[in-house]
Amino acid sequence: MKLPPYATTGQRIWHYSYKVICGLIFFFLIAPIVVIIPLSFNAENFFTFTPGMIALEADAYSLKHYKDFFTNPDWQQAMRNSIRIAPVATLISVTLGTLAAVGLSQDHVPFRRLIMAILISPMIVPLIISAAGMYFFYSRIGLQGTYFGVVLAHAALGIPFVIITVTATLVGFDKSLTRAAANMGADPVHTFFKVQMPLILPGVISGGLFAFITSFDEVVVVLFVGSAGQKTLPWQMFTGLREQISPTILAVATILVVISIALLTTVEILRRRSERLRGLSPG
Amino acid sequence: MTSASESGFVVFDRVQKSYDGETLVVKDLNLSIGKGEFLTMLGPSGSGKTTCLMMLAGFETATHGDILLDGKPINNIPPHKRGIGMVFQNYALFPHMTVAENLAFPLEVRKMGKDEREAKVKRALDMVQMGDFGGRRPAQLSGGQQQRIALARALVFEPELVLMDEPLGALDKQLREHMQFEITKLAHDLGITTVYVTHDQTEALTMSDRVAVFDDGRIQQLAPPDELYEAPKNSFVAQFIGENNTLEGVVESINNGRALVRLDGGEVIDATPVNVSKAGERTKVSIRPERVEYNKERLHADAHTLKAEVLEFVYMGDIFRTRLRVAGNEDFVIKTRNAPDQRRLKPGEQIEIGWLPDDCRALDA
Numbered sequence: 001m002k003l004p005p006y007a008t009t010g011q012r013i014w015h016y017s018y019k020v021i022c023g024l025i026f027f028f029l030i031a032p033i034v035v036i037i038p039l040s041f042n043a044e045n046f047f048t049f050t051p052g053m054i055a056l057e058a059d060a061y062s063l064k065h066y067k068d069f070f071t072n073p074d075w076q077q078a079m080r081n082s083i084r085i086a087p088v089a090t091l092i093s094v095t096l097g098t099l100a101a102v103g104l105s106q107d108h109v110p111f112r113r114l115i116m117a118i119l120i121s122p123m124i125v126p127l128i129i130s131a132a133g134m135y136f137f138y139s140r141i142g143l144q145g146t147y148f149g150v151v152l153a154h155a156a157l158g159i160p161f162v163i164i165t166v167t168a169t170l171v172g173f174d175k176s177l178t179r180a181a182a183n184m185g186a187d188p189v190h191t192f193f194k195v196q197m198p199l200i201l202p203g204v205i206s207g208g209l210f211a212f213i214t215s216f217d218e219v220v221v222v223l224f225v226g227s228a229g230q231k232t233l234p235w236q237m238f239t240g241l242r243e244q245i246s247p248t249i250l251a252v253a254t255i256l257v258v259i260s261i262a263l264l265t266t267v268e269i270l271r272r273r274s275e276r277l278r279g280l281s282p283g
Numbered sequence: 284m285t286s287a288s289e290s291g292f293v294v295f296d297r298v299q300k301s302y303d304g305e306t307l308v309v310k311d312l313n314l315s316i317g318k319g320e321f322l323t324m325l326g327p328s329g330s331g332k333t334t335c336l337m338m339l340a341g342f343e344t345a346t347h348g349d350i351l352l353d354g355k356p357i358n359n360i361p362p363h364k365r366g367i368g369m370v371f372q373n374y375a376l377f378p379h380m381t382v383a384e385n386l387a388f389p390l391e392v393r394k395m396g397k398d399e400r401e402a403k404v405k406r407a408l409d410m411v412q413m414g415d416f417g418g419r420r421p422a423q424l425s426g427g428q429q430q431r432i433a434l435a436r437a438l439v440f441e442p443e444l445v446l447m448d449e450p451l452g453a454l455d456k457q458l459r460e461h462m463q464f465e466i467t468k469l470a471h472d473l474g475i476t477t478v479y480v481t482h483d484q485t486e487a488l489t490m491s492d493r494v495a496v497f498d499d500g501r502i503q504q505l506a507p508p509d510e511l512y513e514a515p516k517n518s519f520v521a522q523f524i525g526e527n528n529t530l531e532g533v534v535e536s537i538n539n540g541r542a543l544v545r546l547d548g549g550e551v552i553d554a555t556p557v558n559v560s561k562a563g564e565r566t567k568v569s570i571r572p573e574r575v576e577y578n579k580e581r582l583h584a585d586a587h588t589l590k591a592e593v594l595e596f597v598y599m600g601d602i603f604r605t606r607l608r609v610a611g612n613e614d615f616v617i618k619t620r621n622a623p624d625q626r627r628l629k630p631g632e633q634i635e636i637g638w639l640p641d642d643c644r645a646l647d648a
Contacts, residue, residue: 179342180375182362184389184440191363194388198379 033257040065040250047247065251075248078236084147085232086215089154093211096155097162098204102196104163105170116167120160127220130157135224145227153225154218158211165210169203202271209267213260291315291351292476293339293444298348300334308334310500312348316478318443321470323479325487326497327523335497336446336480341365352444368437368445368475372452374429376421382408382432383417389440407439410469427458434466438473445470447479451486463490484524488512496520512571517558518646521569528575528615530568534559534645542645544568548610552587553640558647565648572604572618574642577634578626588637591615593628603627609636 003015043062044050052060069075100119104112122130134153135144143149173196181191197204219234226235233256237249293316300309309331316322324332337343338350341362349356357365377385386404395403408414411431421429430450437445447466451459467490470477481487487494488508496503496511496519504511504520515521522529532546534556542556544566552568559566576582577591594613595606602618605628609615617636619625628634 174373174375176371176373176375177377179340179362180369180371180377181388182342183340183365183367183369184436185363185366185392186388187363190392195377 036250036253037257040247040254042247042250045247047245047250065246065248066255068246068248069251069255072248074231075233075236075252078231078233081230082216082233085150085154085230086212089151089158089215090208090212092151092155093158093162094204094208097159097207097211098166098200100159101163101166101170101203102192102200105167105173116163119163122157123160131221131224134221138225144225145229147230150222150226150230150232153221154215155211157218157221158214161210161214162204162207165207166200166203169200173199201274205267205271209263212263217256292318292320292353293478294349294351295335296349296351298335298338298345298350300331300338300343301346307346308500309338309345312500312502314495314502314505316476318476319471319474321467321477321479321490321492323481323487323491323494324497325481325484325494325523327482330497331500332480332495332497333448336448336478339478340367340369340446366440366442368440368442370430370433370437370445370447370450372449374421374433374450376429376432376436378421380420381417382413382419382421382424385421385432386417386436386439389436393440403439407435410438411435411465426453427462430454430462434469438469438475442475444476444478447477449481449483450479451481451483459486466490488524496523498523514557515569515644515646518567518569518648521567521644521646526572526616526618528570528572528609528612528617530570530610530612530615531648532566532568534562534564534566536562541640542566544645546610550587550589550610552589552643554643554645555641557644559645566645567648569644569646570638570642572616573602574638575617575636576638577617577628577636579635582637583639586637586639588635591634591636593630593632593634595630596628598627607634607636 003012007015038053039047039049041061041063042050042053043060043064050060100115103109104116104119109115131153134156138144138149138153143152177195177199178191181195182188186194216232217234218232219238222230222232222235223238226232231239233252237252240246240249293314295312295314298309298312299307301307312331312335314335324335326332334343338345341357341360345358350358352365352367376382377388380388383404386407387400390400390403404417405414408417411434413428413431413435416424416428416432421432424432430453433450437447450466451462454462463486466477466479479487479490488511491508493505493507494511495505498519503523504516506514506516511520512525515524518529521527530544530546530552532544532552535543535545535551537543537556537559540555542554542559543551544554545551546568554566554568582588589609591607591609593605594608597604597606601621603621603625605617605619606613607615607617
């Protein structure tokens, strides 16, 4: 954004203060995340910068917290649990969420707004309330403390993200395309997989990504619904923070940040590539 | 109507359609379309023409009545089992597929083998002179090219009936005229039955075997283009098709197929009674601008003439368009050919105009 030559003094002042405000907001958002990264290489068992770290002395840094993460059986078990739970929960969220979004985008469905509101309520209702509700409900039907219970609970939390992103892509979806497909003899199922799905795929993928990250860093619901056998990474971090105050948490957090950035980047690259291939955006 | 209904390839039999259960968008539609015929549904927006097309394609269901295709009722057949080709207003090409994949889509659905499929796709692309574009994506094509692909895709699976929903609406004038010609030629060469929807009367007149003029959910007139233009059955059709001059008055008498009409200004003119039946009825008299004559020698000796004042003269190249004040109507337009002996009228000039009684039709008021 460049200032036009005719800008008044007031506009110039505002232009620069606007940039400063934006910078401050970014700092506020990112600083807490960035600061843990150097801290995770701390050679001491502290959560603060040691004088040695500030002086950039090589022996003030170490990988010992990372080593602890990769060797400690508690952390390893938590990691395995997270990896077993998140992808399955994501798969369920994506399937059900996409179907719901497609269904709710049809004009003839009655009570669409109401159904939509109910389906995205897990995102709006305070998590602790959902968690408590799930705890009592799952206890009754024998799902409390089971792997499947945690997967289902996380799927329910992920569905709203998928519905919202897929609905957003469906808004721009040209209905005459499905009509054209029907006209050429394709039944609704064929039409969905060959015509609709490829076009709403970007929405499905980003919804899936949100669902995955929700499951991967969710701690409240898993505390209620899960048992020791389903201890996920965030849960382990939470107990670690309370009981041991070990900087291993910082190492884990750094790893999670890197994984998140890698996932987002990959998906964005894939999405752009597929859009370019489909000629939806200029190459 | 019944006998025609039984013989038609596409038949609408007393079809009604209502979206809200109260107002009828289509009111008692009876229409029989012959095999190989190019029929155009023409009408202003909201006249029910698109609804009729959508009912035929199966995207809307008729509230009452039957739609028959080749003698069989199709009300309960879903769109994907009707085997009707369709060209959509916005082309509806699949953006994620290449042109060739778009064309192969209906063939794949029909489980056609790869070789046969490729041969048919190639033939269809050649047919619309787009043979080299198979590998492109729709977004890389111009509007006219997309239009051709949409046409090829509607024809590639060799349907007997093709529907077109204002397919040329988004093209510029020159391309539109060119495509009108190409579509008509293709339809006739392939012998397919075509139902074409448009609100552009020129398109309807130049392309069709017959035109159904829709208004208010009913067919106002169903006739070949020349009949529609020269012998409109009511004042809506006269106004809607082509340029038209209207004079209002009361029928004085009807004798031997001639009506004497006293215009509201007091002048009396001859007219052909069309849908007026008795003296005393109010009528709108319709005269085409090119059938009005102001050169006295060319008028009948006993023709009724009217005094007119020239208000505006527009030189349009091949024709002159002159606006007159006639019997209080200031929008009375006449068109004359730019011939060497044609006199150019000047604004302010007082002239006398007349016409053959056959060209002057007394219609409903």
